[in-house]
Amino acid sequence: MTQKVNSQEPTSKKSTDGAALTAQPRIKDAEWTWARIWTRYRFAIVTVINLTVFFIIWQLLAHFEVIGPHLIFPTFTDTLRALKIGWLGGQADDGTSFELLRDFVIAKNAWESLQRYAISMFIAIGIGIPIGLAMGGFKWVDAILSPYVWTLSSLPRLAIYAPLVMIMGIGESIKYALIILTAIFPVIINTWAGVKTTEQSLINAARVFGAGRAQIYKKVVLPYTLPFVVSGIQLSLSRGLIGVVIVEFLTGASTLGGLGWLIFRSASAFNSALTYASLMSLAVFALILVQGTRSMEAKIAPWRQVSKT
Amino acid sequence: MTATGQARRPLIVADSMTAGYELERERKLLTALEGVSLTVHEGEFLVLVGPSGCGKTTFINVIAGLVKPWAGTVTFDGKPIDGPGEDRSMVFQDYAIMPWRTVEHNIQLPFELRPHNFSKAEVAEKVQDIIEDVGLVGFEKSFPYELSGGMRQRVGLARAMVTQPKVLLADEPFGAVDAMTREVLQAQLEALVMNAGQTVVFITHSIDEAIALGDRIAVISNRPGKVREIVEVDMERPRLAEGEITSHPRYGELREHLWNLVKDEALGAQDAHHDDSETTGDPRLDRLSTSPATTMDPGI
Ligand SMILES: Nc1ncnc2c1ncn2[C@@H]1O[C@H](COP(=O)(O)OP(=O)(O)O)[C@@H](O)[C@H]1O
Ligand SMILES: [Mg+2]
Numbered sequence: 001m002t003q004k005v006n007s008q009e010p011t012s013k014k015s016t017d018g019a020a021l022t023a024q025p026r027i028k029d030a031e032w033t034w035a036r037i038w039t040r041y042r043f044a045i046v047t048v049i050n051l052t053v054f055f056i057i058w059q060l061l062a063h064f065e066v067i068g069p070h071l072i073f074p075t076f077t078d079t080l081r082a083l084k085i086g087w088l089g090g091q092a093d094d095g096t097s098f099e100l101l102r103d104f105v106i107a108k109n110a111w112e113s114l115q116r117y118a119i120s121m122f123i124a125i126g127i128g129i130p131i132g133l134a135m136g137g138f139k140w141v142d143a144i145l146s147p148y149v150w151t152l153s154s155l156p157r158l159a160i161y162a163p164l165v166m167i168m169g170i171g172e173s174i175k176y177a178l179i180i181l182t183a184i185f186p187v188i189i190n191t192w193a194g195v196k197t198t199e200q201s202l203i204n205a206a207r208v209f210g211a212g213r214a215q216i217y218k219k220v221v222l223p224y225t226l227p228f229v230v231s232g233i234q235l236s237l238s239r240g241l242i243g244v245v246i247v248e249f250l251t252g253a254s255t256l257g258g259l260g261w262l263i264f265r266s267a268s269a270f271n272s273a274l275t276y277a278s279l280m281s282l283a284v285f286a287l288i289l290v291q292g293t294r295s296m297e298a299k300i301a302p303w304r305q306v307s308k309t
Numbered sequence: 310m311t312a313t314g315q316a317r318r319p320l321i322v323a324d325s326m327t328a329g330y331e332l333e334r335e336r337k338l339l340t341a342l343e344g345v346s347l348t349v350h351e352g353e354f355l356v357l358v359g360p361s362g363c364g365k366t367t368f369i370n371v372i373a374g375l376v377k378p379w380a381g382t383v384t385f386d387g388k389p390i391d392g393p394g395e396d397r398s399m400v401f402q403d404y405a406i407m408p409w410r411t412v413e414h415n416i417q418l419p420f421e422l423r424p425h426n427f428s429k430a431e432v433a434e435k436v437q438d439i440i441e442d443v444g445l446v447g448f449e450k451s452f453p454y455e456l457s458g459g460m461r462q463r464v465g466l467a468r469a470m471v472t473q474p475k476v477l478l479a480d481e482p483f484g485a486v487d488a489m490t491r492e493v494l495q496a497q498l499e500a501l502v503m504n505a506g507q508t509v510v511f512i513t514h515s516i517d518e519a520i521a522l523g524d525r526i527a528v529i530s531n532r533p534g535k536v537r538e539i540v541e542v543d544m545e546r547p548r549l550a551e552g553e554i555t556s557h558p559r560y561g562e563l564r565e566h567l568w569n570l571v572k573d574e575a576l577g578a579q580d581a582h583h584d585d586s587e588t589t590g591d592p593r594l595d596r597l598s599t600s601p602a603t604t605m606d607p608g609i
Pocket of ligand 2: 366480
């Protein structure tokens with residue numbers, strides 16, 4: 001019984017902070033002053049003001065054609081309209097829009113890109129982790145693969161697109177190959193680095209307490225490497241996004257080439273509203289992706305966060 | 310526990326043992342210990358002191374089976390030491406507990422790594438018992454990063470003692486712990502070991518700690534290390550349970566004698582240039598930050 005109470009102590013120590021807050025008598029609504037609202041919501045308030053000002057300036061710059069004609073720099077309201085049609089449908093009826101801006105055109109192309117991206121990332125991570133583990137764990141695998149991995153990962157990926165395209169043409173498979181090639185190295189290198197930097201004293205401890213080679217991998221090297229893999233995946237995810245856009249830029253599809261294709265295609269057709277609408281869609285997706293994966297390492301390996309500080 | 314007077318059975322015997330390391334980058338051999346002969350008797354508490362870099366860790370690692378001697382023999386219970394064994398546990402200077410495991414899971418690790426005949430419930434009970442012995446009650450579910458250094462070493466000590474090994478090896482276990490916690494831990498260790506009748510080989514760079522804990526103190530000379538002298542600590546136990554050990558009449562004499570021995574060696578010590586930050590010796594890693602979120606990858 002006492003043990004049970006005791007065993008809960010460390011967790012309850014954390015939760016008491018929260019409990020103490022809720023246990024305190026709540027401040028009455030009457031006491032809500034502007035100062036209070038400000039201190040609580042100032043970040044949200046500043047962001048809203050910030051963005052509003054940004055969009056107003058954009059609108060003014062475009063409206064008075066300061067940067068260039070509408071063909072080149074769309075108004076904010078035109079961009080919003082393109083966003084609405086592109087995502088939700090409702091054909092443009094004023095005859096001013098170009099052929100490209102059709103119902104759901106952004107949604108369809110985004111879906112196209114998302115599939116391509118997801119499959120490529122799945123493959124990149126799926127083969128990147130084993131390659132990194134093998135390179136970290138076996139000297140001869142490291143020796144054989146090392147020149148390729150380090151050359152390719154240091155080389156700007158755009159440079160290897162040309163020879164690869166020469167070999168494979170711009171088919172669907174080359175797209176996957178290029179995206180995977182763009183994305184895979186952070187996973188490989190981080191995984192490798194995790195295995196290589198596993199603390200010798202932890203391995204020694206495991207050996208003293210009876211671990212053989214297989215157990216050292218299972219009980220020490222893999223758990224130690226996990227947070228490295230996670231941040232490798234994070235990096236690879238944003239690399240992959242770059243890869244998708246570039247690959248779609250290179251493809252000469254006439255319709256449905258993906259979000260990257262739509263951005264470049266609409267730009268060369270001077271449908272600037274659609275370009276900016278697609279770009280904004282991509283930005284929101286990238287933002288969600290980055291923010292979503294940001295805390296992954298902290299959640300999976302809280303000890304690393306603490307030891308870093 | 311004080312084996313003085315009883316028939317002492319040799320348990321660990323090192324006979325003109327030489328050990329060292331291959332320095333891969335510099336392509337040369339480094340002799341850490343040369344011709345060391347030392348006997349650890351069953352049930353005794355042997356302390357090793359000596360200047361830093363003289364090979365104390367190497368010696369204890371040879372006994373643990375982590376380092377193979379180049380020449381000479383080291384036997385345990387009459388048999389040559391060939392790798393780690395369940396009769397020898399170890400406490401490490403840098404704790405070496407797994408940061409991703411909770412306190413109780415760290416302590417139960419030895420039972421996961423070696424086959425045994427205990428049921429799950431029995432293992433859990435042993436773990437809980439040792440947690441109480443070392444004073445970690447209430448922290449079973451905590452992770453090491455939530456604990457202070459002293460608490461972490463309690464985990465290390467509990468992990469080493471939970472299997473009731475014949476021999477406890479301890480490499481400067483309290484070196485990184487603050488002075489007050491250190492005294493508490495010393496007393497706890499003495500009590501634990503007296504209780505279980507363990508044989509202990511204990512490294513320290515503190516003469517006070519050596520006198521407080523040791524039945525015998527072996528002073529190791531500069532690298533390549535040899536046993537310079539063995540000092541018997543003729544003080545009864547328990548020494549740390551209550552009162553100041555420093556007020557014991559023998560204390561001052563012993564301290565002075567040891568200090569003179571160690572001082573000579575410390576003055577003669579060349580700087581050991583092996584940095585303790587375990588480098589892998591891979592230049593590619595040096596270019597990476599140890600933080601995982603960085604690679605040299607240029608992006609596209
Ligand atoms: N893994 C290692 N590789 C190479 N040299 C080492 C290694 N460990 C220790 N040494 C060297 O061996 C000598 C003895 O080290 P050690 O046994 O750790 O000494 P102590 O514990 O007495 O300070 C030192 O010069 C040290 O630099
Ligand atoms: Mg040492």
